[in-house]
Amino acid sequence: MRKFAFATDLINLTNLRCDKSMETSTTFLDTLAEQIRRDTFLKLTLSKPTQEAGDLKNVYGRLLLVKGVLHLSFTLRYATRDEVKNYGIPEALLQIDAWLGELFLQATLFSAEADTILTINRKRKARVYQKAPSMSERKPLVHDHQKKRHVEGAHYLHALGISDEKGQVLKSGQKKYRQINRYIEILEHQFRQIELPEKPVIIDMGSGKGYLTFSLYDYLSNNGYQPEMYGVELREHLVESCNVIAGDSGFGSLHFEASDINQFAVAKADVLIALHACDTATDLAIAKGIRAGASMIVVAPCCQQQLRQNMTGGEGALAGEILKHGILMERQAELLTDGIRAMLMESRGYATKVFEFISLEHTAKNLMIVGVKTGQMRDISRELAEIKQQFGISEHFLETLLEGTLLS
Numbered sequence: 001m002r003k004f005a006f007a008t009d010l011i012n013l014t015n016l017r018c019d020k021s022m023e024t025s026t027t028f029l030d031t032l033a034e035q036i037r038r039d040t041f042l043k044l045t046l047s048k049p050t051q052e053a054g055d056l057k058n059v060y061g062r063l064l065l066v067k068g069v070l071h072l073s074f075t076l077r078y079a080t081r082d083e084v085k086n087y088g089i090p091e092a093l094l095q096i097d098a099w100l101g102e103l104f105l106q107a108t109l110f111s112a113e114a115d116t117i118l119t120i121n122r123k124r125k126a127r128v129y130q131k132a133p134s135m136s137e138r139k140p141l142v143h144d145h146q147k148k149r150h151v152e153g154a155h156y157l158h159a160l161g162i163s164d165e166k167g168q169v170l171k172s173g174q175k176k177y178r179q180i181n182r183y184i185e186i187l188e189h190q191f192r193q194i195e196l197p198e199k200p201v202i203i204d205m206g207s208g209k210g211y212l213t214f215s216l217y218d219y220l221s222n223n224g225y226q227p228e229m230y231g232v233e234l235r236e237h238l239v240e241s242c243n244v245i246a247g248d249s250g251f252g253s254l255h256f257e258a259s260d261i262n263q264f265a266v267a268k269a270d271v272l273i274a275l276h277a278c279d280t281a282t283d284l285a286i287a288k289g290i291r292a293g294a295s296m297i298v299v300a301p302c303c304q305q306q307l308r309q310n311m312t313g314g315e316g317a318l319a320g321e322i323l324k325h326g327i328l329m330e331r332q333a334e335l336l337t338d339g340i341r342a343m344l345m346e347s348r349g350y351a352t353k354v355f356e357f358i359s360l361e362h363t364a365k366n367l368m369i370v371g372v373k374t375g376q377m378r379d380i381s382r383e384l385a386e387i388k389q390q391f392g393i394s395e396h397f398l399e400t401l402l403e404g405t406l407l408s
Contacts, residue, residue, distance in 0.1 A: 028118040028128050029093055032109055036063070036089060040111045042135050048105040055079040056103065080355045082189055101126070110135045155249045156214040180215045186357055187216065187298070193372045194295045197270060199226045205261045205274035205285040207231030210242040212275060217254045231256040232264045261285055269294040276302040283398035286341060290348050290402065297350065297371040300357065301338050308333035312392030338367060340387065340396045345371040346378040348402065
């Protein structure tokens with residue numbers, strides 16, 4: 001194990017040498033340590049993940065003060081979430097060395113003087129080189145703080161019964177408040193996958209009481225965007241209440257309309273959202289998002305009944321021994337419903353992710369499908385035909401919608 005020592009708060013790494021680099025005597029980790037010591041370090045990125053990295057895509061490092069002690073703070077960006085880990089400087093250098101060559105094949109060290117790049121080839125041979133600096137300014141040193149909250153003290157939180165008049169979250173509103181922040185955290189991560197315009201058009205199908213619609217509008221407005229948002233809800237009394245709250249909150253470009261999903265006309269949308277739209281309403285929302293050319297479609301399906309009613313159970317041992325039980329047949333239908341939805345979105349040029357997004361303490365319906373428009377269409381005809389035959393499926397409602405026979 002490599003050893004690191006501190007002397008008068010400076011890093012002494014004269015014995016450190018990176019075995020992975022054979023081209024330069026000044027190693028990547030030497031350079032990083034020296035920049036931290038000289039206070040010229042700006043940022044670190046690890047990229048080009050290996051297969052061993054799984055769904056870990058990147059790591060970003062910055063300096064952080066934790067109770068007055070200098071640390072390196074790493075943001076680990078996975079496919080569906082971010083994780084933050086803080087290390088003291090010696091431990092951080094050991095961690096970087098462990099990641100390089102095992103999980104990542106490239107690292108870039110940014111300073112005001114130069115960009116230092118480490119690349120590792122498939123044979124795990126490395127080279128370190130420098131180029132002109134791409135960053136010139138350093139952000140103020142970040143201090144450790146409490147867990148980030150995306151929405152705090154807003155008028156609508158009080159109007160919706162989540163907080164009191166002073167903006168303090170009520171005990172009865174704690175679960176909903178955590179759900180709101182988790183929702184924004186997920187969308188914040190997903191929005192990095194697209195080029196969200198300065199004035200994005202966002203449609204929330206089945207907005208209900210508006211908790212998540214208000215919070216997303218609030219978040220975007222506080223982060224440099226000017227969103228034009230529409231909450232679509234069938235219940236008129238909820239629409240009237242939400243429009244009053246939007247007006248009182250000063251949300252001039254947030255509108256709620258009383259309509260079912262099928263009747264609501266979607267001419268343009270950058271992001272289309274449908275959380276817990278029952279049964280085929282989710283399919284209607286996806287189809288409308290695809291036809292509107294939305295850059296991102298986000299749905300959390302609910303009450304998947306349509307496919308269950310069109311399944312005979314299929315053939316073979318699976319049908320005879322497993323799906324003969326009604327509850328297992330129902331759950332299989334739910335999986336097939338959402339799996340085929342993802343396939344159909346991919347056939348129309350959307351890269352999809354399916355993941356859990358809210359803990360079970362909030363809702364039993366905790367699956368989210370996110371589609372990001374890439375334009376790369378996938379031919380699923382053979383696979384879809386096999387699945388339908390295997391499970392005795394006569395039709396999937398979204399497939400029918402995309403064929404253009406039922407969508408208004």
